[in-house]
Amino acid sequence: MTDQIEQTESRSWLGRTHVYLNSPGDSYQLLGWTLAWAIAFVGASSFLRSDPAIGARAGWVVALIPNFLALVVVIVYLRFLRDADELVRRIQLEGLAFGFGVGVIFSMGYQLLERAGAPELSFSDMAAIMMFAFVVGVVRANRRYS
Amino acid sequence: MNNSLRVLRAERGWSQAELATRLKVSRQTVNAIETGKYDPSLPLAFKLARLFGHSIEEMFHEDSALQKTQVRLT
Structure with missing residues (x-):
């Protein structure tokens, strides 16, 4: 029976990958990205509702930011599940x-x-x-x- | 399902966290198995058996209610 415990880890801006199981940091990372998305969604909704004079292009950019963050949340969550x-x-x-x-x-x-x-x-x-x-x-x- | 995991772990002086690290699972999983709230998958059961040097049948026991039913039927 070996006493060595195998660990492999690599890091990216989306979080740790290829770890053999979740660490508390993985959960906080998932929570962090989820909160960022929620805040961006609420902020973008309020902003777009309050400023009807906003240009079409600027409106699209504001509307797409939460969608981009939502995609990040999905990726981070899938990695969380894979490492769980x-x-x-x-x-x-x-x-x-x-x-x-x-x-x-x-x-x-x-x-x-x-x-x-x-x-x-x-x-x-x-x-x-x-x-x-x-x-x-x-x-x-x-x-x-x- | 009952098991003797807690006893075997204590014999080796391992904490739940240490056993979890050796098995590459979370401490929550080890605790859930020990308290009988979760039955491990077959690969994990084999890992446990290999780690402690026992067979799966020696480590895991059917619930006593089921055993009583089996005794009544025989």
């Missing part, structure tokens, strides 16, 4: 399943409520509910296995 061990992957899968299920049920169910007179919700609101449900699902799964 089997239990972390199971927990994330349960979170995704819960988030997706709640999101689909809520969006389809709320459509009927809208027809009955409930206030209209945008697609972003539905996506936010799905993301919140994903977080709840991950927390629940973590508790089950702790």
